[in-house]
Amino acid sequence: MTKTTLYNVLVGMTVAVGSFTYGFGFASFATSIGQPGFFRYFNLEPNGAYANHIIGAVNALFFFGAVVGGLTAGPVADHWGRRIALISAALLSVIGGALTAGSVHVAMLIIVRVLQGAGLGALATLTPIYLAEASTPSKRGMLTGLHGFFMVSGYNISAWVGYGASYSTNLTFGWRGPLAFTCVPALVLLIGCIWVPESPRWLLMKGRNDQAWTVLSRLHSDASDPDQLATNEEFYQMRKQIELERTNPGGYWTILTTPSYAKRAFLSCFVQYAANASGGLVINYYSVIIYGNLGMTGHMPLLLYAFYTLVGAIGNLGSLLTLDWTGRRFVRYPLAIGSCFVDVLLTLLNQALLTGFIGCLVALIIETAMIAEFVVKDSAASVAGQKAAIFAIFLFVFAYGFFIDAASFVYSSEIYPTNIRSRGVALSTATYFTACITFVTPGATAIANISWRYFLVFACLTTVTIIVIYFFFPETKGKSLEELAEIFGDEVIVHLTDATEAERQEIDMKMRKEKAALEHVEGTA
Numbered sequence: 001m002t003k004t005t006l007y008n009v010l011v012g013m014t015v016a017v018g019s020f021t022y023g024f025g026f027a028s029f030a031t032s033i034g035q036p037g038f039f040r041y042f043n044l045e046p047n048g049a050y051a052n053h054i055i056g057a058v059n060a061l062f063f064f065g066a067v068v069g070g071l072t073a074g075p076v077a078d079h080w081g082r083r084i085a086l087i088s089a090a091l092l093s094v095i096g097g098a099l100t101a102g103s104v105h106v107a108m109l110i111i112v113r114v115l116q117g118a119g120l121g122a123l124a125t126l127t128p129i130y131l132a133e134a135s136t137p138s139k140r141g142m143l144t145g146l147h148g149f150f151m152v153s154g155y156n157i158s159a160w161v162g163y164g165a166s167y168s169t170n171l172t173f174g175w176r177g178p179l180a181f182t183c184v185p186a187l188v189l190l191i192g193c194i195w196v197p198e199s200p201r202w203l204l205m206k207g208r209n210d211q212a213w214t215v216l217s218r219l220h221s222d223a224s225d226p227d228q229l230a231t232n233e234e235f236y237q238m239r240k241q242i243e244l245e246r247t248n249p250g251g252y253w254t255i256l257t258t259p260s261y262a263k264r265a266f267l268s269c270f271v272q273y274a275a276n277a278s279g280g281l282v283i284n285y286y287s288v289i290i291y292g293n294l295g296m297t298g299h300m301p302l303l304l305y306a307f308y309t310l311v312g313a314i315g316n317l318g319s320l321l322t323l324d325w326t327g328r329r330f331v332r333y334p335l336a337i338g339s340c341f342v343d344v345l346l347t348l349l350n351q352a353l354l355t356g357f358i359g360c361l362v363a364l365i366i367e368t369a370m371i372a373e374f375v376v377k378d379s380a381a382s383v384a385g386q387k388a389a390i391f392a393i394f395l396f397v398f399a400y401g402f403f404i405d406a407a408s409f410v411y412s413s414e415i416y417p418t419n420i421r422s423r424g425v426a427l428s429t430a431t432y433f434t435a436c437i438t439f440v441t442p443g444a445t446a447i448a449n450i451s452w453r454y455f456l457v458f459a460c461l462t463t464v465t466i467i468v469i470y471f472f473f474p475e476t477k478g479k480s481l482e483e484l485a486e487i488f489g490d491e492v493i494v495h496l497t498d499a500t501e502a503e504r505q506e507i508d509m510k511m512r513k514e515k516a517a518l519e520h521v522e523g524t525a
Helices: 006-015 017-032 036-041 049-080 082-101 106-134 137-165 171-180 183-192 200-205 209-219 229-245 252-257 259-277 280-293 300-326 341-349 352-375 381-414 421-439 443-449 452-472 483-488 501-524
Strands: none
Touching: 006 017, 006 106, 006 137, 006 183, 006 209, 017 049, 017 082, 017 106, 017 137, 017 171, 017 183, 017 280, 017 300, 036 171, 049 082, 049 106, 049 200, 049 421, 049 443, 082 106, 082 171, 082 183, 106 137, 106 200, 106 381, 106 421, 137 171, 137 300, 137 381, 200 209, 200 229, 209 229, 229 501, 252 259, 252 421, 259 280, 259 381, 259 421, 259 452, 259 483, 280 300, 280 381, 280 421, 280 443, 300 381, 352 381, 352 452, 381 421, 443 452
């Protein structure tokens, strides 16, 4: 099996700056609406009905732009390549970020936030596609998990920037500064893409086999294997499978009308919608407002938000380091009656998505109960209730970050064959942003008007998610992208992961025969 090289990791981290750009750009507005200067500049009343409607409109149109950007990124990545698509999305993000920071009235803010959303939505789509296609089977969870880690790190750095900006005596800079800084990571990505190679799988889809081999051999070369036997086997498997897949159509309509493709689309779209239906982005986006409602004043809501996103980033780091061991969704380990605590713990650790949603459900129940019973009342007991509510929020983000964030994006990007991967991931990302419109857009108004009942909605939806994941989600860890086709009933040309020594020797013999035949043709030409 091929090994993950330092070069592979560095390329992955460079591309993952796109995830950081999305996270920073998304969260920058969340910190800006926590600044008094924002409301004063736009003549809005904090927590007022009109202000909540304006914030909701800005969010809705941002996510609308993200949906459009994500769906457009898929065809662009297929036609012009993953690298060119990344460059285009980064450039659009720079322009959108600059215009957002320079907004002079509410109408301009709403319009340019759509443009920024399109660029950031495209980056959120393209980054996991590239990371999955450039990864080795054994470390695909780690490398594709960089998307979630860098995205939440963007949230966190944005939170600290917002917290620092809150101390500025220039109230306008307090909210414009965080928005302006969104251009920086996008520029870093633009420069980094000069060095990033094209996806080897996309090159194979276009029949550019020599270029694909050059890229793959550099990404997955192994100093202990001077003949690059493992890399040659991986390339052979990729080439043979993609030769089959590129004869199949790859449009959006094909995904929805081909049974095996439609099943993939359901799984990837469901897990993205479910991640939002847990309330994750609502809590993230409106946590500054939530902390204010819990009695926190001054700089404290922004400080708590900064630590909240830090816990999420740490959780994502733990996730990408363990995901290739734990698996994506659920491994059914039998538990005999009287199993010891260690057995139970190991079983839970092997249930990434399922365990994450269970943890989020527990946190949501605590949060709902504390807000309903204590926070809305003016009593000494409410202090304890506030502390418990804040604890529940941090418990939620740890469970979400460690078990859901990275795993959901890894799962969505790895289950598609190469001919539909970009469009399939685009559909799941568009679903993610559609869920944002569904839950985040009315968030400010819902939190103000129905309070704890909004969290109860998330608890009910998360319960449904747990049931669906338990019964319908297959495990994907350890297999190559090409071998995952078998899980969904599609043909796999070459099996490597579970091949016996005899089968591997047979594969090597076929490779040598093909190479000899090619050299013979070239020699007689």
